[in-house]
Amino acid sequence: MGYAGKKVLVTGASGFIGSHLVEALVAAGAQVTAFVHYNARSDAGNLNDVSAGTRDGMEIVFGDVRDPFMVNKVVRSHAVVFHLAALIGIPYSYHAPQSYVETNVHGTLNVMQAALEAGVEKVLHTSTSEVYGTARYVPIDEAHPLQPQSPYAASKVGADAMALSYHASFGLPVALIRPFNAFGPRQSARAVIPTILSQLVLHVDALRVGALDPIRDFTYVKDLALAFLAVADATDAVGTVTNIGSGTGITIQELVDRCCALVGHRPPIAVDEARIRPEHSEVMRLLCDNSRAATVVRWEPRWTFDAGLAETLDFVRAHPQSFQPARYTI
Numbered sequence: 001m002g003y004a005g006k007k008v009l010v011t012g013a014s015g016f017i018g019s020h021l022v023e024a025l026v027a028a029g030a031q032v033t034a035f036v037h038y039n040a041r042s043d044a045g046n047l048n049d050v051s052a053g054t055r056d057g058m059e060i061v062f063g064d065v066r067d068p069f070m071v072n073k074v075v076r077s078h079a080v081v082f083h084l085a086a087l088i089g090i091p092y093s094y095h096a097p098q099s100y101v102e103t104n105v106h107g108t109l110n111v112m113q114a115a116l117e118a119g120v121e122k123v124l125h126t127s128t129s130e131v132y133g134t135a136r137y138v139p140i141d142e143a144h145p146l147q148p149q150s151p152y153a154a155s156k157v158g159a160d161a162m163a164l165s166y167h168a169s170f171g172l173p174v175a176l177i178r179p180f181n182a183f184g185p186r187q188s189a190r191a192v193i194p195t196i197l198s199q200l201v202l203h204v205d206a207l208r209v210g211a212l213d214p215i216r217d218f219t220y221v222k223d224l225a226l227a228f229l230a231v232a233d234a235t236d237a238v239g240t241v242t243n244i245g246s247g248t249g250i251t252i253q254e255l256v257d258r259c260c261a262l263v264g265h266r267p268p269i270a271v272d273e274a275r276i277r278p279e280h281s282e283v284m285r286l287l288c289d290n291s292r293a294a295t296v297v298r299w300e301p302r303w304t305f306d307a308g309l310a311e312t313l314d315f316v317r318a319h320p321q322s323f324q325p326a327r328y329t330i
Contacts, residue, residue, distance in 0.1 A: 012126075014047050090153075140287060217288045
């Protein structure tokens, strides 16, 4: 689809991935409404760091996906909806699981119902590779069993099912994108790469991390933003799931080594028990089969991991006030 002049809504637009998607959509000529979680400070989150050109090409609306009346109002008159709004922190989901159901499942229900009533052309719903749990086989394709190992993952399984049910039941043109371990500039300190880089940049005496054995498939966020557009463009993606990942996995230990080499600082490693998931909740291996993305939606990664890591390091160095390396952020 051509985005020039098309009215597009992005929920969760102030988040890490959402802000990069807004940039990509504005660059493609879309008229973007950025739906941002209401707060008393009128803080637009990561949208504060986008370029002036991007800001000029979007309208910010504050609200909450848990409110069906607000969602119905904001979805109206938009041709395409990119649904990213969600609670995403896995550690916090152990403490507040109900809030994940309310935002991720009920919020998705509200978006789907509003999109159905508004007659939108396409809804792109955002999933997560965490729904697969520890891989039974690798690489993980879209047929892999779903094994939620945290309340967060369980809420996303529910949200995904809700979105797909609206396609099956009512013919709503919904496509699901399932990213693997996004990283890049603007990612919060709750994620592993900015956690490691911020500690190294501020030269801590010991690098505090969680489990070092898990394998992750890291996807650079600028690649991921283009994948959102590609999946939304693909007619054959409607009613289905598309995995988005690099197809390469590395352990957290290997990640630490590469970050240390890039920064030029290698403190001793201290495994912090507070950063380790409960025994049966840790996802040990995620590795994406991205062949469907290549053949069906014509997407493949453009950035190398090292190039993305260097840009992430540049952001961390330029925004030291955004990180508190001595504090564990859940």
